[in-house]
Amino acid sequence: MGEVKVIGSTSSLFCTRVEWALKLKGVEYEYMHEDLRNKSPLLLKHNPVHKKVPVILHGDRAVAESLVILEYIDDTWKQNPLLPEDPYERSMARFWAKFSDEKAISQASPAVELGKTIMGEVKVIGSTSSLFCTRVEWALKLKGVEYEYIHEDVRNKSPLLLKHNPVHKKIPVILHRDRAVAESLVILEYIDDTLKQNPLLPEDPYERSTARFWAKFGDEKVRISVLNSLPWSEGEEKEKAIESARESLSFLEEQIEGKTFFGGEKIGFLDLAVGWIPLWLGIMEQIGEMKLLDAEKFPSLHEWSQNFIKIPLIKEALPPREELVDYFTPSVSYMRSLASQKQ
Numbered sequence: 001m002g003e004v005k006v007i008g009s010t011s012s013l014f015c016t017r018v019e020w021a022l023k024l025k026g027v028e029y030e031y032m033h034e035d036l037r038n039k040s041p042l043l044l045k046h047n048p049v050h051k052k053v054p055v056i057l058h059g060d061r062a063v064a065e066s067l068v069i070l071e072y073i074d075d076t077w078k079q080n081p082l083l084p085e086d087p088y089e090r091s092m093a094r095f096w097a098k099f100s101d102e103k104a105i106s107q108a109s110p111a112v113e114l115g116k117t118i119m120g121e122v123k124v125i126g127s128t129s130s131l132f133c134t135r136v137e138w139a140l141k142l143k144g145v146e147y148e149y150i151h152e153d154v155r156n157k158s159p160l161l162l163k164h165n166p167v168h169k170k171i172p173v174i175l176h177r178d179r180a181v182a183e184s185l186v187i188l189e190y191i192d193d194t195l196k197q198n199p200l201l202p203e204d205p206y207e208r209s210t211a212r213f214w215a216k217f218g219d220e221k222v223r224i225s226v227l228n229s230l231p232w233s234e235g236e237e238k239e240k241a242i243e244s245a246r247e248s249l250s251f252l253e254e255q256i257e258g259k260t261f262f263g264g265e266k267i268g269f270l271d272l273a274v275g276w277i278p279l280w281l282g283i284m285e286q287i288g289e290m291k292l293l294d295a296e297k298f299p300s301l302h303e304w305s306q307n308f309i310k311i312p313l314i315k316e317a318l319p320p321r322e323e324l325v326d327y328f329t330p331s332v333s334y335m336r337s338l339a340s341q342k343q
C-alpha cells in the first residue's frame, strides 16, 4: 500500500505513541520532523482541521489524531494486535485512552500545564549566538514548552535584562509566571523541576550529582581552556593552551565512552550542557586555526558530536554557522591584538 511517513515532533507524546505502535507492528517509516513554531505546508495540507502533529501518510492517504492513527495502524497491520478482540474490552480500552487525553493530561499538575503553555507564558531573553541560550531552548523544546524569544543585544543591554538579571546582567534569563530565572544551568534545572516529562537529570542522586559536576566542568574548564587558546596565533603559549584544552576534552571522552548520549539512551542534562561542542568548538577551531576535537584522539566524543548535531530538535535551535563566525571573528582579532601588545 506504499510507504509510511510520520509528520511529527520528537518532543510530542502524541507522536511518540504513534512511533511505538509502528515499531510494535514492525512497520518501517520515515520521520518528517515538524517545527511547530513554523508549520510546514505539508502539515497544513494533510491536517487542515487541527493543524497538529502527528499525521501519518500511508501511500497517498493521510490520517491525523494520534488515537485515530493507532486504530488505523491496528486495522491495517494485523500482527501484534493493540486492541483486544472482545468488543467490550475494546470499548474499555478506547474509553480510558480518551479519558487519559481529555482529563488526565489536561487536568494534571501545573507541570504538565507548563508544557502546554501558549506563547507568551514562557519568555526567553537571549541571543541566538549564545551557547548558554541555545541550551535553554533545547531544554524547552525537549519538554515541549512553547516560548516567546526576546532577542537581546548584549552590546547594548535592555532595561528588561538589567531588571531581571541585575546580578550578572547576562543572558539567558527566562520569565515564567512573572518570575525570572537566570544562569543557564540553573534554568535547565528549573525547567526540569517544573515539568516532569522527558527528564533531563537522572533520578539517582549520585548520577544527578555526576551530571551536574561534568556540566560545571564543561563550562569552567573545557570552555575556558578552549577560549584561552584563541589569543595566540602560534608559539609556546598557544601550545600550552591547546594541550590544556585537549586534556579537559579527554575527561569528557571518558564520560561518553560506550554511550549514545551523556544521558545514556536519551539526551540528558549533560548533553545540553556540553551541546555547544559540536558547533561552537568547531568555529573556535576554525577562527583559532587549531584542531582540538580530533576524531582519532577522541573517537567517542567526536562521534557523539557528529550525531548530536543531526538530531532535528537540536539542529533547529542552532544559529547559522556564518552568524557565529561573524560574531566571534572580531573578538578573536581583538584578543590577539591585546596579547601581541603584552608580548
Ligand SMILES: N[C@@H](CCC(=O)N[C@@H](CS)C(=O)NCC(=O)O)C(=O)O
Pocket: 129, 130, 131, 132, 154, 169, 170, 171, 172, 182, 183, 184, 185
Ligand atoms: N554562566 C552564565 C554565562 C552567561 C553568559 O556569559 N552570557 C553572555 C552571552 S554568551 C552574556 O550575557 N554576556 C554579556 C556580558 O558578559 O556582559 C550562564 O550559564 O548563563
